[in-house]
Amino acid sequence: MKTDIILSGVGGQGILSIAAIIADAARKQGLNIKQAEVHGMSQRGGDVQSNLRISSNPIFSDLIEKGHADVIISMEPMEALRYAGNLSKEGWIISSSAPFINILNYPDVDKVLEELRRRRNVILLDIEALAKDNDVPRSSNVILLGAAAASLGINCEVLKGSLADFFSAKGEAVVTANMKAFEIGKQLAN
Amino acid sequence: MIKSNLLLLGNEAVALAAIDSGISGVYAYPGTPSTEATEFIQKYASESTHSRWCTNEKTAMEAALGVSYVGKRALVCMKHVGLNVCADAFINASMTGVNGGLVVLVADDPSMHSSQNEQDSRFYGKFSFAPIFEPSTQQEAYNMTRAAFELSEEVGLPVLLRVVTRLAHSRAQIVPQPAQKPADIHFPANPGNWILLPVVARRRNNEVIAQQPMIEQKAIDSPFNIYDCSVPSKRGIIACGIAWNYLMEAIGGKICGPVLKVSQYPLPKALIADMASKVDEILVIEDGQPFVEDQVKGVIPGKVVVKGRLSGDLPRTGELTPDNVKAAITGVAEPVLETSEYVVPRPPALCQGCGHRDVYNSLKDIIAQYPNGKVFSDIGCYTLGALPPFKAINSTVDMGASITMAKGAADAGLFPSVAVIGDSTFTHSGMTGLLDAVNSNSSITVIISDNLTTAMTGGQNSAGTNKFEQICLGIGVDPAHIKVVTPVPANREQIDQILKEEIEYRGVSVIIPRRECMQTLARKKRKKL
Numbered sequence: 001m002k003t004d005i006i007l008s009g010v011g012g013q014g015i016l017s018i019a020a021i022i023a024d025a026a027r028k029q030g031l032n033i034k035q036a037e038v039h040g041m042s043q044r045g046g047d048v049q050s051n052l053r054i055s056s057n058p059i060f061s062d063l064i065e066k067g068h069a070d071v072i073i074s075m076e077p078m079e080a081l082r083y084a085g086n087l088s089k090e091g092w093i094i095s096s097s098a099p100f101i102n103i104l105n106y107p108d109v110d111k112v113l114e115e116l117r118r119r120r121n122v123i124l125l126d127i128e129a130l131a132k133d134n135d136v137p138r139s140s141n142v143i144l145l146g147a148a149a150a151s152l153g154i155n156c157e158v159l160k161g162s163l164a165d166f167f168s169a170k171g172e173a174v175v176t177a178n179m180k181a182f183e184i185g186k187q188l189a190n
Numbered sequence: 191m192i193k194s195n196l197l198l199l200g201n202e203a204v205a206l207a208a209i210d211s212g213i214s215g216v217y218a219y220p221g222t223p224s225t226e227a228t229e230f231i232q233k234y235a236s237e238s239t240h241s242r243w244c245t246n247e248k249t250a251m252e253a254a255l256g257v258s259y260v261g262k263r264a265l266v267c268m269k270h271v272g273l274n275v276c277a278d279a280f281i282n283a284s285m286t287g288v289n290g291g292l293v294v295l296v297a298d299d300p301s302m303h304s305s306q307n308e309q310d311s312r313f314y315g316k317f318s319f320a321p322i323f324e325p326s327t328q329q330e331a332y333n334m335t336r337a338a339f340e341l342s343e344e345v346g347l348p349v350l351l352r353v354v355t356r357l358a359h360s361r362a363q364i365v366p367q368p369a370q371k372p373a374d375i376h377f378p379a380n381p382g383n384w385i386l387l388p389v390v391a392r393r394r395n396n397e398v399i400a401q402q403p404m405i406e407q408k409a410i411d412s413p414f415n416i417y418d419c420s421v422p423s424k425r426g427i428i429a430c431g432i433a434w435n436y437l438m439e440a441i442g443g444k445i446c447g448p449v450l451k452v453s454q455y456p457l458p459k460a461l462i463a464d465m466a467s468k469v470d471e472i473l474v475i476e477d478g479q480p481f482v483e484d485q486v487k488g489v490i491p492g493k494v495v496v497k498g499r500l501s502g503d504l505p506r507t508g509e510l511t512p513d514n515v516k517a518a519i520t521g522v523a524e525p526v527l528e529t530s531e532y533v534v535p536r537p538p539a540l541c542q543g544c545g546h547r548d549v550y551n552s553l554k555d556i557i558a559q560y561p562n563g564k565v566f567s568d569i570g571c572y573t574l575g576a577l578p579p580f581k582a583i584n585s586t587v588d589m590g591a592s593i594t595m596a597k598g599a600a601d602a603g604l605f606p607s608v609a610v611i612g613d614s615t616f617t618h619s620g621m622t623g624l625l626d627a628v629n630s631n632s633s634i635t636v637i638i639s640d641n642l643t644t645a646m647t648g649g650q651n652s653a654g655t656n657k658f659e660q661i662c663l664g665i666g667v668d669p670a671h672i673k674v675v676t677p678v679p680a681n682r683e684q685i686d687q688i689l690k691e692e693i694e695y696r697g698v699s700v701i702i703p704r705r706e707c708m709q710t711l712a713r714k715k716r717k718k719l
Contacts, residue, residue, distance in 0.1 A: 010536065023361065027197055036360040037199070040222035040304035041646065044571065046538035061439035061512040062360040062432075066525050078533055085527030102539065104578075107532040115530050 001031070002055040003153040004064040006083050009075030010100045011043035014141045017166070018073060019050050021145060025154050025162040026054040036062045045102050047079055054153070073148045075141060076100045077112050077124070084119065094148040094189070096140070097124040123147050123189050130184060139181035146185025156186075196364045200357035203328045203364050204295050205230035205265075207335030210369040211291070214262035215240025217250035219618065220647035221269030222304035223358040224297035228267050229650075238372075243644075245653040246589070246618040247272035251279040254292055258283075258348075259384065261376035262290040263339055270298040270311050275589065275619070280348065281318045285386055285394050287346040289378040291339035294320075295351045297358045300477050300509035306569070306588065308507060310478035315350040315455060319398045321405050322350045322455040323414070324431035328362040330453065334414060336367060345405055347398070354477045356509065357432050406456040414453040417461045419468055423447025426469040427519070428462065430482055433475035436515035457482060459489045466490035473518060474498035477510045537577055545705035546572045548677035549639050550580040552685040553608070556693065557582070563606045563693075564599060568592040568620070570612035571646045571707075572639050583610060590619025596634045597627040606693045609636045614644040617654035621661060624698070628666040633696045635689075639677075641707040649710040662700045671699035678705065 005022070007015040016037060023033050036051040051064045066086055072093045074080030080095035087093065093116060099109045116122055125147055131140040142163065149156050163182055167175045198206065205227040208216065216235075218228040220243065232241040240257075244250035247268045254264035266276075273280060273296050283292060296314075299305040315322035323338050325331040331353065338349040378384060383394055409415060419426075426448035429437040434451045448465050452458070465472065472494060474483040483498035490496070497503040503518045504510070513524040540547050549572075557563040567573060567583035568591060575582045585595060592609035593616075600607035611620045616638050627634055638658055644650040654661060662672050673688045675681060685703065692699035 011538065023197055027363065032363070033197060034360060034362050035197075036356055038303070039226070039359050039648075041538050044538040044541060044574065044646075045536075047536040058443070059362075060435045060443065062356050062362075062435065063512055065439070065512045065516070066527055079536075081530050082533045085529065103534065103536055105534050107534060112530075112532045115532055 001153045002057065003071060004069045005052040005054070005071045005073060005152070006049055006064065006069045006086055007052060007073045008047070008049040008079040008083050010079065010102065011045050011048045013075040013100065015048060015050055015075055018141055018145050019052050021162050021166050022052060022054070022152060022154065022159070024165065025159040028158050028162065029154060031056055032059050034059045034062045047082060049079075049083060071148060071151050073144060075144065077109070077116060078107065081112055081115055084116070087119075089120070092121040092123070092151045093119055094123045094144060094151065096127045096144060098126050098128045125185070125188055127185075131181065134180065134184055136177045136181040139178050142178045142181040143185040146182035147189040149182070149186050150189060196366070197361050198328055198364045199226050199359060199361050200325070200328050200331045200353050201226040201297065201359070202230045203331040204335045204351065204353070206234070206364065206366060207332040208265040208293065209235050209239070210366055211336055211339040212263055212370040212372040213239060213265050214257050214290075214372050215254070216265045216267060217244050217254040218267035219244055219247050219250055219272060220644050220650045221272050222647055223299055223355040224267050224269045224272070224295065225647045225650070226358070227265070227295055231265070243650050243653070247276040248279055251276035251283070251294070255279060255283050255286070255288070258288040258290040258292045259378060260290065262373050263292070264290065265293050265295060267295045268297070269305065270296055270309050271306060271588065272296070273311055273314055277314065280314065282386060283348045284318045284320050284398055285391055286384045287380070287394070288342055288348055289376070290373060291342040292348040293335060293338045293342060293351055294348055295353065298352060298354050298478055300354055303355055306586070308478065310481050311350065311352050312455065312478070312481045315352070319402060320348050320350050321345065321408070322352055324352045324453050324455070325357060326432050326434040326451070326453060328357070328360070328364055330414065331357065332364050332366060334453070337414075341408070345401060347401075352431070354432055354509065402456065406458065409454045409456055410458040410460055412454040415458055415461070416449070416451040417465070418445055419448040419465060421445055421447055422468065424470045426450070426465040426472045428452060428465075428472060428474045428482060428486065430476040432477050433510055433515065436510055436512050437475060437519070439512045440516040440519050452482060457485050462486055462489050466494045469494065471495040471497060473503065475504065475510065475515055475518065538574060539577065540571060540574045541708045543708050544571070545641055545677035545703060546575065546639050548679060548682070548685065549610070549637060549703050550575045550582040552682060552689055553610070553637070554580055554582040556686060556689045557606065557608065560606055562604060563608065564604060565608045565610055566592045566595040566599070568609075568611040568615045570615050572610055572612055575610070589615050590623055593620050593627060593634070593636055594623035596636070597623065597630070597632045600632045600634045601630065605633060607634045608693065609634060611636065611638055612645070613638060613640040613642065613654055613658065614652040616658070617652070621665065624662070624667070625665050627698045631697055634698055635692045636698065636700045638700060638702045640702050640704040642704070643707045643710050645707045645709060649707060649713065658702055667698055667700050671695055671697065672702070673699070674702045674704060676705055677703035
């Protein structure tokens with residue numbers, strides 16, 4: 001198997017946490033991993049992305065070739081659209097529909113969502129609202145992870161195990177909230 | 191200690207290998223994309239391993255050379271421009287030679303994701319006569335760091351370990367090797383080498399140059415340099431460091447002509463000459479500047495065509511990607527991606543609530559009251575004061591240049607001439623310039639915007655915290671013109687007033703707006719929860 005994933009968002013939205021959970025699950029399944037991250041200046045509210053490649057064969061490049069990404073997981077709709085061209089024809093976009101507006105010239109949100117919906121395989125969720133309504137306010141990124149779970153090529157139970165491990169140091173309540181968030185995303189994506 | 195199947199950044203792989211090589215310490219100043227190496231050692235090494243941040247790269251390199259003198263191993267870490275700061279010490283470390291292994295990790299930043307230039311550190315390795323390692327994978331980063339300490343001690347030279355952003359900041363699985371124990375103190379076999387009087391330096395210069403063929407032979411024999419000419423073709427390919435990954439990606443791991451992977455330098459010229467005898471053209475793929483491409487031309491017969499960044503087959507600037515490498519190999523232009531009109535740039539910005547914002551809000555308005563006022567700024571988060579809504583600075587050049595440029599401009603008649611520098615950058619390279627300004631009584635206003643941390647690189651300790659007033663007094667700034675203020679919106683009038691007064695003062699004044707970084711503050715609050 002091979003899944004090339006682009007994770008995108010705005011600095012501080014927690015895309016690296018999602019990447020770390022997926023990578024850990026892939027590792028537990030004995031898969032090869034390469035994950036290129038962005039550190040430094042752009043983390044101050046700029047656009048950030050990570051290339052996460054998982055494969056049963058050896059992986060050479062740390063970066064994904066243009067037009068070859070299988071999945072885009074984005075915490076922000078315009079940031080999903082920024083990388084949409086990198087997606088393969090059969091690829092999936094799983095994105096938050098709630099804009100993060102920290103620039104003056106943010107485009108018309110409806111147009112952004114419209115462009116995204118024109119893609120073949122798209123899941124758009126208002127993860128911020130879902131997180132609040134379901135009383136898991138700090139776990140919007142894990143709702144997104146749940147929604148993406150089926151498109152990653154990773155065993156869902158293994159993924160949940162890595163999710164629990166990732167939050168275990170923060171106590172049982174945090175783990176429970178994130179498991180709940182994961183299931184919400186997973187159900188909505190079905 | 192963590193072991194077995196590890197998922198590490200390239201920087202972390204180097205750090206783990208340094209720990210496993212028995213280093214006595216890491217010496218470094220933070221700088222993207224190098225910072226995580228030192229942070230890993232701070233987190234995982236034993237307490238007896240020195241890992242506290244240094245004031246700048248030069249103090250780091252010299253301290254590490256001191257470790258080497260007493261026979262122990264040290265790692266030095268920095269970003270590419272940091273090597274400029276410590277170039278004097280680095281070059282002369284080859285002249286003295288080393289005793290304990292000395293490995294210098296330098297992280298280059300092709301495409302300048304977080305940097306002011308795209309310089310290629312391999313040039314420094316060449317002109318200092320130091321061997322260079324350039325890993326292509328995280329596992330190689332680990333293995334080469336281990337090998338670099340051994341080689342350093344074997345040939346008695348520092349070893350430059352060059353990584354690029356895409357390796358430094360990319361994770362993969364690592365399998366470590368058994369760890370070694372730190373050495374005991376033992377002094378150099380040739381203690382006279384360490385006193386670089388001209389008579390010694392002239393001898394050492396000849397000795398180091400005489401070593402070069404032996405070091406090059408090691409590169410030819412190196413297990414990290416792969417030469418395969420089993421498949422004939424009219425074209426040979428040389429791929430350096432991370433370029434090897436993009437080459438393998440493009441050809442699916444299946445070698446289709448003579449190839450040479452270069453990961454250890456000096457350049458293995460004999461292998462390149464052999465390749466040239468078998469092909470009509472050689473494509474050189476390397477990240478950064480055309481360091482190898484240029485040298486290859488001096489090694490091979492003129493009838494063999496050399497292609498690469500200089501020929502235009504690869505972009506002259508910017509980092510390598512799987513796309514531009516594939517295009518160079520296949521001759522088919524890389525795809526141009528459709529971009530939606532509903533995507534706009536999202537540049538980084540100062541955090542909401544950041545104290546630098548309060549400084550710039552005032553400074554922008556006050557400086558606007560003068561027709562010729564200029565603000566010389568420096569390297570750090572506050573460089574973002576260049577962007578809207580502030581547009582409050584006129585220069586950013588190198589660490590510390592704010593104070594010295596303001597001084598020069600004031601000397602030449604500019605008024606007002608203002609410098610904005612962060613706390614960590616001030617101790618890194620600003621203090622000496624302030625002494626120049628005091629000694630010539632230059633009419634400048636220096637703002638040390640103190641957020642109690644090295645913020646841009648992730649909130650490392652800042653060398654001068656709680657010492658700035660004393661430092662400025664010690665340098666000779668008039669105590670009446672050292673002003674400390676808390677940069678919050680409620681103090682706007684007070685900040686405006688201080689700025690006005692100190693700009694009007696014809697001499698050196700220092701204003702220290704001091705408030706903790708929002709990022710480190712938030713982190714502390716999260717820890718308490």
